[in-house]
Amino acid sequence: ELTIGLIGAMDEEIELLLAGMDQSEEITKTGIRYVTGTFQGRSVVVCKSGVGKVNAAVTTQILIDHFGVSKVLFTGVAGAVHPDLNIGDIVISTECIQHDMDVSALGYPRGVIPYQEISAFPANKQLVDLAELACREVGNGNYKLGKVLSGDQFIASREMVASLREELDGACVEMEGASVAQVCYMNGVPFVIIRSMSDKADGSAHVNFAEFTIESSQRSHAILEYMISHI
Numbered sequence: 001e002l003t004i005g006l007i008g009a010m011d012e013e014i015e016l017l018l019a020g021m022d023q024s025e026e027i028t029k030t031g032i033r034y035v036t037g038t039f040q041g042r043s044v045v046v047c048k049s050g051v052g053k054v055n056a057a058v059t060t061q062i063l064i065d066h067f068g069v070s071k072v073l074f075t076g077v078a079g080a081v082h083p084d085l086n087i088g089d090i091v092i093s094t095e096c097i098q099h100d101m102d103v104s105a106l107g108y109p110r111g112v113i114p115y116q117e118i119s120a121f122p123a124n125k126q127l128v129d130l131a132e133l134a135c136r137e138v139g140n141g142n143y144k145l146g147k148v149l150s151g152d153q154f155i156a157s158r159e160m161v162a163s164l165r166e167e168l169d170g171a172c173v174e175m176e177g178a179s180v181a182q183v184c185y186m187n188g189v190p191f192v193i194i195r196s197m198s199d200k201a202d203g204s205a206h207v208n209f210a211e212f213t214i215e216s217s218q219r220s221h222a223i224l225e226y227m228i229s230h231i
């Protein structure tokens, strides 16, 4: 049977998965703990990548190489970039871009990886469609399909949000999605990123993040739970 890889960056983002699954084995690799078992009757591996692109990349490659996952789903929180998004709303990735990839000094647009045909990594259409269905069926709020921007920065300024919106057409910003996306792309593994907004990446982001991360993680989890049972 095919195994699904489920990743969150923080404890809050995976604790409901760990609580809801039938766990069979725990394996630690490169300091990251992978829990195998079943969730909603499906074979899964659940793990916490840790924060940032390098952690997310290593975690994803191990999911693929060692655990042989056939799909990767990422659950967690993000800062809203699209002006119509409020705290608690969901973003489903259509594609993912590393917003901190910046070789503009050599003439490349922001987010573009030099000497590479693709820098915006597309999520799998079936998984996006299923995530959208989940938002309709079990989401209790607004959702949007859009670009997930990732970088090794916690964004907390309106100027930065404006530039992410204008230059990269971002829906939300976080610190792992585009890294997971690139590794999945390089390996030909389908993925989707599901993020619930914990803040608006502005001057209040640090306060909102602290206040809304648990609630937003629960919303993102509800979507994932529905998806896995209908995958």
Ligand code: ADE
Residues within 6 Å of the ligand: 077, 078, 079, 153, 154, 155, 156, 173, 174, 175, 198, 199, 200, 201, 202, 205, 209
């Ligand atoms: N994750 C949640 N909120 C975020 C923000 N404002 N910037 C980066 N990652 C985030």
